Amino acid sequence: MNNSAQELLFLGFGSQRKVSSTALPHHNLLDLKKLDLHELTTIEELGDAHVGSRELTPLREDAFELSDNEKIEIIQEHFAKIMETLGLDLTDDSLKGTPYRVAKMYVKEIFEGLNPKNRPEARTFSNGYDYSDMVIEKNIQVTSFCEHHFLPFIGKAHVAYISKGKVIGLSKINRLVDYFARRPQVQERLTLQIADALSEAMETEDVAVFIDSKHLCVSTRGIKDHSSSTVTSEFRGAFKDKDVQQKFIDFVKTDTQL
Ligand SMILES: [Zn+2]
Numbered sequence: 001m002n003n004s005a006q007e008l009l010f011l012g013f014g015s016q017r018k019v020s021s022t023a024l025p026h027h028n029l030l031d032l033k034k035l036d037l038h039e040l041t042t043i044e045e046l047g048d049a050h051v052g053s054r055e056l057t058p059l060r061e062d063a064f065e066l067s068d069n070e071k072i073e074i075i076q077e078h079f080a081k082i083m084e085t086l087g088l089d090l091t092d093d094s095l096k097g098t099p100y101r102v103a104k105m106y107v108k109e110i111f112e113g114l115n116p117k118n119r120p121e122a123r124t125f126s127n128g129y130d131y132s133d134m135v136i137e138k139n140i141q142v143t144s145f146c147e148h149h150f151l152p153f154i155g156k157a158h159v160a161y162i163s164k165g166k167v168i169g170l171s172k173i174n175r176l177v178d179y180f181a182r183r184p185q186v187q188e189r190l191t192l193q194i195a196d197a198l199s200e201a202m203e204t205e206d207v208a209v210f211i212d213s214k215h216l217c218v219s220t221r222g223i224k225d226h227s228s229s230t231v232t233s234e235f236r237g238a239f240k241d242k243d244v245q246q247k248f249i250d251f252v253k254t255d256t257q258l
Contacts, residue, residue: 055192068107075103113182120175122201124166136160137173138252146217147184155213158252162206191232205237208248
């Protein structure tokens with residue numbers, strides 16, 4: 001089974017069970033009051049360690065049973081509650097539209113990559129010109145959100161493959177990166193998901209993904225380190241070879257003036 005099929009299965013696709021918008025499972029939300037101090041400490045530590053538990057984004061089986069508009073309505077309500085709890089006056093002209101803006105942004109923009117219906121088509125063509133060296137798409141903008149703090153991490157992805165007979169429209173690689181970035185994420189999982197998607201589309205193991213990004217949860221809170229960045233990489237197939245890997249890194253480092 002290929003990865004996207006696996007992901008669809010994981011997401012519970014195929015089960016067409018209908019739920020009403022009122023069936024949002026509030027009762028399954030994490031009840032912080034019931035957690036003891038040890039569990040809360042573990043949650044805090046896990047967040048700062050940025051541990052990703054699974055390669056597949058952990059989604060509920062009923063993740064897409066509500067429509068986008070139903071989700072926006074529910075999130076809007078809950079976000080208003082958060083703001084009210086913080087003591088903000090939602091009758092203020094500047095604030096009153098915020099819950100809706102945030103809800104719409106979550107569903108339609110920054111987390112739209114949760115929904116497989118938004119996955120870009122990665123159409124490939126046969127490689128008619130016998131180009132056999134690596135193809136690198138570098139400096140791809142990454143804007144994602146850390147799933148532990150819901151704060152952005154922003155950086156660059158460099159993605160490469162060696163064709164086994166197929167080529168892909170280069171902008172499709174950017175779109176794949178963007179799709180997987182538009183989720184609550186951990187950078188390690190994002191790296192693997194891009195490698196999987198590219199490998200599946202190109203029908204080759206010979207793929208490399210390198211991401212360097214700044215996490216706002218590191219710079220704006222906790223340790224408040226503004227200078228550090230986080231690097232993750234995945235080298236598969238031919239890219240496991242040290243020389244091939246070095247060549248990829250050398251190409252990524254070139255600064256061609258255009
Ligand atoms: Zn974080």
